[in-house]
Amino acid sequence: MLVGIIIFLLLVTIYLKYVEIYSFWRKKGVIGPTPYPFVGNYAPFIFGRLSEADLLRKIYEQYPNERFVGMYKGVRPVLLLRDPELIKLVMVKDFKYFSDRCIEQTLQLAKSVFTLKGNEEWHAKRKLMTPLYTSSKLSKILPCIQKSADNYAKYVNYLINNNIDHEIHNLQSKFMLQNVGILTFGVEIDPFFGDNELETALIETTINPHLINSPLHIANYVCPSLLKMLAPLFRIIYLRRLMSFGHYITSLINKPRDDNDMSHIFLNHMVNLKSRDEKVLNSKLHAIVNNTDIIEQTLTIALASYETPSILSGMILHELALHQDIQEKCYQEITSVFEKHNGQLSLQALNEMKYLDMVYEEALRLHPMSHVLDRRPTAKYTLPDTNLTVDKNVFIFIPTHGLQLDPKYYEDPCKFDPDRFLPENKDKITSYTYLPFGFGPRACLG
Template sequence: MKLKTQTFEIRSSPGSVGTVGFKEHSCEFFKRQYDKFKDKAPAFGVFFFMQTSLAITDPELIKEVFVRNFESFHERGFFINEQADPLSAHLFALGGQQWKELRAKLSPTFTSGRMKMMFPLVVKAADRMVEYLMPYADNIEELEVKEVYAEFTTEVISSVAFGLDIPCLGNPDSEFRKVSKTLFEPTKLENIKIMFIFAFPELAKGLNMRFIPKKSADFFMGVIRDTLEYREKNNVERNDFLQLLINIRDTEGMTFNEIAANSFIFFNAGFETSSSVMTFSTYELALNQDIQERLRTEINEVIAKNNGEITYESIMEMKYLDMVFNETLRKYPIVDIQIRKSVKDFAIPNTNLVIPANTGIMIPVYAIHHDEKYYENPDKFDPERFTEEIVRKQLPYTFIPFSEGPRQCIGLRFGTMQAKIGIVKLVKNFKILPCSKTLIPMKYNPPSGFMSPLGGMWLKFEKL
């Protein structure tokens, strides 16, 4: 028999694809529905942009989707139009054999050895961020820090992905920053177009519609083309992501469009996720001064043992930093819903239920991370949940900020490194404080494709 799912009319459409005209963020909608069904069924159904989808509540079924029966759920079901929108054909969106071959090519670019090569570029940008913040810290001014962190990560990604030394901090009108805003802060018209693409993907493809705005796509394609031409003409090599793609092109084969698309998704993912983790971690550190002080003590002790230097190895040595980082992702998973698509009928083990082919699969990460069955007092920020001893006892597939299985985020090492360097530099140099504009309790911006604070994140820095 087919799996019969109760459906819901989503009057306030989920925000995880940047929709318009709704009152709550997708994480809040799915948390409410998850709480209704988590003890009744392994999954519940929703209409998502006029398509039937299944939201999973059971960790064992999540394991089936992510790992055990990956061959049945290897697609994400995202819109791809390689002809009209070549940047859409990147690793995150592709499926099937195309994804498999591209993943095999790109995986070696994200080893710890490659991260060490990129490490100095990230530290350089983090030092500029500290320098930029110093005048605000002198006067202990209220500051909207999400934009600061976004400028920092944009600067890092433009350097590491594209090989460009572009000062974005304190320069929100830089071309890279303006283009990144068009991707993560779309207009109402763009949002309506995105809704149409999700609801009618085949029609949208037939109409040659683009998921990525043409102006943004032209900018990225032009940057890649100019940088490749410059490097080839001047015999320039650089320890960055673009150089790794050039090496793949020269040894295994990679088209210009593939280089451009995967540089684009590296920028897209690395920019927003890392800046958001920094936003929420510094928010919690400001509200929990004891945790902030303990983290600062660890940072200073580890740096002292390493001759006063921040190195790749010293960042990896900071265990409490890792606990703070993971608790931030537990409480504020940047991607609040993981997406998959069934490619064939799948019989759920130990039941007579079948998930039909072409069903959208949604993993409500935020809801699972806030389930009191797995995390006592889930609204409390408590890094002690991630001691080595407790992590060993953690029920698998109840902490999934980067997904799991073969489609786990390929760039998690880089994103983690970038965010941790930023946090270390901030905590080492400043006391982070709440201010009159700080959101207490937290409220999320409904249209945001990621979890984002409503009205930005306002904090104060005091120079140490």
């Protein structure tokens, strides 16, 4: 009897706690979908019925007349922004209040430039990475990319000549992996015709994560406070997962390199930072240049240069296969430009491929690689022209998938139409409704 009473009281306490949690937006007068206990509005995603992109797009479309919507990611309050003017405030105008992202460092690479919190530390580390992404650097690495492209063409011809079917994402991954190998690590690998140590290390570390990730992410939705308490333990577990990749990178760090060699450009850059006189680096900057940080930054850049371009290029090929007329225009333009430049890939040649660039931009609109941009305020913030004050650390979501498929901003939004990005049409696109790389100081580095 006593045990039954205790269980009953415990259940009542839990129920009242969750009633309080899920009254957060109602008390602020913010409209949104009804949450469910423990999972909030994420039940379709957690139970595999919808992707997160489709879930957020569905919620976005349910409230066409609202500037923002209140929802819950598990027990976490989330403010979903729909109004481009509010998005501009968060991403650019009042960025100083929204410099942090929502990614939990417990679950991710804690010192990655993408996950760091704190405006000063994040900004300092980003400045160290920025020199890698200049036009002059790009022009110097193009010969390495052309070599990978030649190997890609040989492999495709081999598949055609031998009547072999091949999954397109896997094919694109091989091409991107060869580029990652040479440009990030300075390692000549052959993902087309042979096995390689680099791919195994990447997959084992992150692409096929340890089973612990699944319960970790669910716990992050349902009980983030418990996850925060256990953060040191999970950090140790994640570092153990990094060990195989870490040993691999450490062996490369210790190899002699030529700074004028554009292969292994990223690793060269990181090792040079480590070797600088400590007087050049202030205390916040110096944290980036130990071996553990080099491993984490290298893995982050490698994955960003591997998986995302593989998916995007696969989607572009898919759309071109469906739209033969667009494919033919691309082919004619590429052929013409390469004939003009004697078959050599150069920055000037790329800049002359205007239609191909339009195809790329339309693919990013229809298939954004980041379906949501996230920020969290570092202090209480009142949205202008509203009565809403957003509390510190409340998640702010900007649903790129919803915005870029909104018929209010794009006519026939599900149609693949590169002409949207003709010069005379591109200027008509409403600002802050096309966000494939984010916007503002924390936009995508690449």
